[in-house]
Amino acid sequence: MSAKTEFVYVTYISATPQKVWDAITTPEFTSQYWGKNMVSNWKPGSKWDMASTDGLNHVNMTGEVLESRAPSRLVISWVSPENLGNAGETSRVTFEIEAMGDVVRLNVIHDQLNAGSEMAKGISGGWPRVLSGLKSFLETGKGLDIKSCSTSKAA
């Protein structure tokens, strides 16, 4: 078995746990700061998909909901569609949402990743962007660059 690696990301957001939960689990929100639709009923055992927002619903990441305790804890498996069912290529993402006074501490732990893999490289660039986008979206209502990007395409 190849060596595994993990990443831990933390961000503090001025919002309620429920708002953070909704922002992660609702496609109308994720499309605005993540640039993807995160689609599932978020019940343990259900499938989840990360789908494109261009109307083609191209799925570029998928997995299963392993644990779901709104609004404080969500654990999902994480695999690219071509590796679905391949345990060696499947990693795990844990969202921990914790109220601390008037802010929320959001921990994202992405573990069981193959060290040095393209997936590990990709997500280590991806999560910081997604999480600062999420923070900005909840605190200012703007999802950073995603909107300006799509506007420029339309223009």
Added chain:
Amino acid sequence: MVTDEDKVFKALADTSRRQLLDRLRRKNGQTLQELCEGHDMSRQAVTKHLNLLEEANLVATTKRGREKLHFLNPVPINEIYMRWIGKFEQGRVQALHNLKQALQEKDQ
């Protein structure tokens, strides 16, 4: 008032602390013991630096049994990046960065 951003800049304004982040970048999830190895800093100094980095949210920690693991948390740096570098400059800044890297590799 000390803002979160002040803490980030203060934490980054130190060679030793930047080196600790470099080490976590190379190998994420290290213990205090691992981070002290091959360092001429005392254990106390490393602990102090790590506390400052954690307070600035540049280092995230988890408990694994009796051990505390340290992870590089670049989210606050990304916030700073997004503040001054917009979507349209990203490509050009990246191109310049790549050019600089390529030229420096040639020199070596």
